Amino acid sequence: MTTDLAAGAPLDTSALDELRAALTGTLVAPGDPAWDAARLPWNVLVDQRPLAVVQAADAHDVAVTVRWAAAHHVPVTAQPNGHGASRLLDGAVLVRTTALDDIWVDADARVARVGAGVRWGDLQVALDGTGLTGLVGSNPDVTVVGYCLGGGLSWFSRAHGTGAGSVRAVEVVDATGTHRWVRGDDPADADLLWALRGGGGDFALVTAVELDLFPAPQVxxxxxxxxxxxxxxxxxxxxxxxxxxxxxxxxxxxxxxxxxxxxxxxxxxxxxxxxxxxxxxxxxxxxxxxxxxxxxxxxxxxxxxxxxxxxxxxxxxxxxxxxxxxxxxxxxxxxxxxxxxxxxxxxxxxxxxxxxxxxxxxxxxxxxxxxxxxxxxxxxxxxxxxxxxxxxxxxxxxxxxxxxxxxxxxxxxxxxxxxxxxxxLDRDETVARAYPPATVDRLRAVKAAVDPAGLFRSNRPVNP
Ligand SMILES: Cc1cc2nc3c(=O)[nH]c(=O)nc-3n(C[C@H](O)[C@H](O)[C@H](O)COP(=O)(O)OP(=O)(O)OC[C@H]3O[C@@H](n4cnc5c(N)ncnc54)[C@H](O)[C@@H]3O)c2cc1C
Structure with missing residues (x-):
């Protein structure tokens, strides 16, 4: 038995076996030989203790995991890499998105679509020869999705703003388990897109993102x-x-x-x-x-x-x-x-x-x-x-x-x-230090609307 943190009820470990069987990728749980390596974030200082780690093979695995987590009242989070690891992910099912590594670039339309495991270094290399750049930061190893969900301060932000502001659309698995693109087509979707552009990982699990690219014939x-x-x-x-x-x-x-x-x-x-x-x-x-x-x-x-x-x-x-x-x-x-x-x-x-x-x-x-x-x-x-x-x-x-x-x-x-x-943000700080009260209030309202049960757990939660 292990504890179902969200509902406070015990979760039978056979439930984890059920999830394992439904995945194309791998589930690593406490006691498995690979456990310590699997739970370790990039920032090895953070001794995080998730409930289990899902190494998703594809977006379908992400959807399967979210639906399983919702059915079992267990919080779920994504941590592609862990540069931004905080100690707030303990007890959640942690999804590694490394295998979601597709990169698609349309240089004429100045747009890129990347999977949730793609690192900035890989996207930028894919742009070599196009005369275009993304809003890359100081480290090639952070993921495009993790960075843009957190705002993303780029070498080129003085010219073009935040990474979050370059996001055109986000492909998510939402709290209902639906796998879909969020393009801001209706008011509720527009609110969610606004929150995903900088509000962090509290609103959905992201499987891909579509981004603006910018002219950079000479850098x-x-x-x-x-x-x-x-x-x-x-x-x-x-x-x-x-x-x-x-x-x-x-x-x-x-x-x-x-x-x-x-x-x-x-x-x-x-x-x-x-x-x-x-x-x-x-x-x-x-x-x-x-x-x-x-x-x-x-x-x-x-x-x-x-x-x-x-x-x-x-x-x-x-x-x-x-x-x-x-x-x-x-x-x-x-x-x-x-x-x-x-x-x-x-x-x-x-x-x-x-x-x-x-x-x-x-x-x-x-x-x-x-x-x-x-x-x-x-x-x-x-x-x-x-x-x-x-x-x-x-x-x-x-x-x-x-x-x-x-x-x-x-x-x-x-x-x-x-x-x-x-x-x-420092260590275990929440969004309240990053944003003005009106933004924090709106993020909380979006969270209440799209994830009332608190299924998704961000490293920088909008609620204390
Ligand atoms: C050496 C170093 C240099 C850095 N330089 C910069 C810089 O120049 N500019 C800048 O803005 N930041 C910078 N950062 C911070 C970095 O952008 C953040 O740590 C960010 O979180 C990205 O890291 P990551 O891809 O490892 O994401 P992770 O740390 O793995 O994830 C961070 C959080 O993002 C959310 N998340 C990630 N993926 C998903 C997903 N698929 N679905 C839902 N939620 C998700 C989750 O809440 C997760 O906890 C730097 C960090 C370090 C350590």
Whole structure:
């Protein structure tokens, strides 16, 4: 016997056998030899304990699982990968969508349709040679669906808005077990589409998504690495560049503290660096003109700037792609002036002793301040997003790391709005920190309308 969490009643384990028999894919349950590997998310720090893991072979398996979960009053969730794993999925049947990997592109119509297991890196590679791009973020390994359901902040969001705003339609299995496309054709569907564009995984299990693609005949980008002593000058150049940058230019500044560990090559071990990263949708010469203040900020230790194919954009930040024990959190900044930059370096620069691996400020704003289509992700006109990323090598490091993140955000409080995109929420936070009260109320109303029994469980639930 195991517990049926939603109804509080015991669930006979033979019910799991019934589900297993109905699937083309695999069901892994506690006690199976593959259990620990199957339940582990990308973020291996999160010791999640689902009721069972369904490795769906296709969309039909997803529908079978949802209908089974509804019949047995068991919550169900999808976790394609687990970059955004939170501890809120315990007790739910967890569906892995990795095998839903179809990619279809119509370059003339500037649209892509991808399955719920497709990672951004794979979609972008499929766009090589088309002169088009999707609204890819900094990591090629996150899924298109997981990212867009959470809003999705792209390298190209200053030009085109959020990933969620690029979603044309979503293929779902809804709480009635119906497998269908949500295109916003009637008011109820329009509400659901609005919620799926940034409100997270609380409304349906998604099997595919249809997205707008954007012209990108030329993309230029890369990173510059400087010694840590150049950090004040790099942040000064960053502020100068971002003061009146065109929307085609996206610039991020960061301080990076490489761990003193064997995973880092010997000359780099324990080193702190200042970074400036950028992409430009246009001519490389114009990009270099706009970025000139950065090149003057100090001795350049590494320079990866070059014309990029769409498939290379997600790689330029050189973020970890292998499963990692990571903590990521962010907050929007209404101002990033000299005092803010100085405070940031005081708490997270070289010599601060911070256990955080990277503290980054992204230039945002631009098209993010305008509504492209109705979406829960909405608009945000703050010009900057501050984030902290840490790898927690041993469990004892968790306390100091989360303490350092709290310290960073407390130190930057005078310049913060306290809000963050859903995909930059900290650990077990819910949508209430990401969105204004009116959006949260509307998300709750949609949840009540489409999933009154609370069948779907998001990592960022709309209800506390
Ligand atoms: C190193 C790193 C870099 C990142 N960079 C960026 C960035 O540049 N921009 C940005 O916006 N975000 C970024 N993120 C955050 C990332 O977009 C989120 O973690 C997001 O959740 C996608 O990750 P995933 O595909 O692993 O989804 P998962 O973590 O597997 O899923 C996240 C949640 O999405 C929902 N979900 C996913 N698939 C489905 C589905 N098929 N049906 C219903 N619900 C579903 C569920 O609620 C699930 O819990 C980054 C994260 C990391 C760790």
């Amino acid at each position: 230029y980008g890369g990173l510059l690495a400087f010694p840590a002593e150049a950090a004040p000058a790099v942040l000064r150049a960053f502020r100068q560049i971002t003061r009146d940058a065109p929307e085609a230019l996206t610039t991020w500044a960061a301080v990076l503290h490489l761990p003193d560990a064997p995973v880092v090559p010997e000359p780099m071990r324990g080193l702190s660096l200042a970074l400036l990263l950028a992409t430009y949708l246009g001519d490389p010469g114009e990009a270099e003109r706009l970025l000139a203040p950065a090149r003057a900020a100090g001795p350049v230790l590494r320079d990866t700037f070059r014309p990029l194919a769409p498939g290379e954009v997600g790689l330029l930040a050189e973020e970890p792609v292998d499963p990692s024990p990571a903590v990521l959190a962010g907050t929007r900044l209404h101002t990033f002036d000299e005092a803010a930059a100085a405070r940031l370096l005081e708490v997270a620069g070289a010599g601060s002793g911070t256990p955080l691996m990277q503290v980054q400020v992204r230039h945002v704003g631009g098209a993010l301040a305008r509504e492209r289509v109705p979406s829960a992700a909405g608009t945000a006109d703050e010009p900057y997003l501050l984030s902290g990323l840490a790898i927690v090598p041993v469990p004892e490091a968790y306390g100091p790391v989360t303490g350092a993140l709290d310290g960073l955000f407390a130190a930057m409080d005078p310049w913060s709005t306290g809000t963050a995109p859903l995909t930059f």
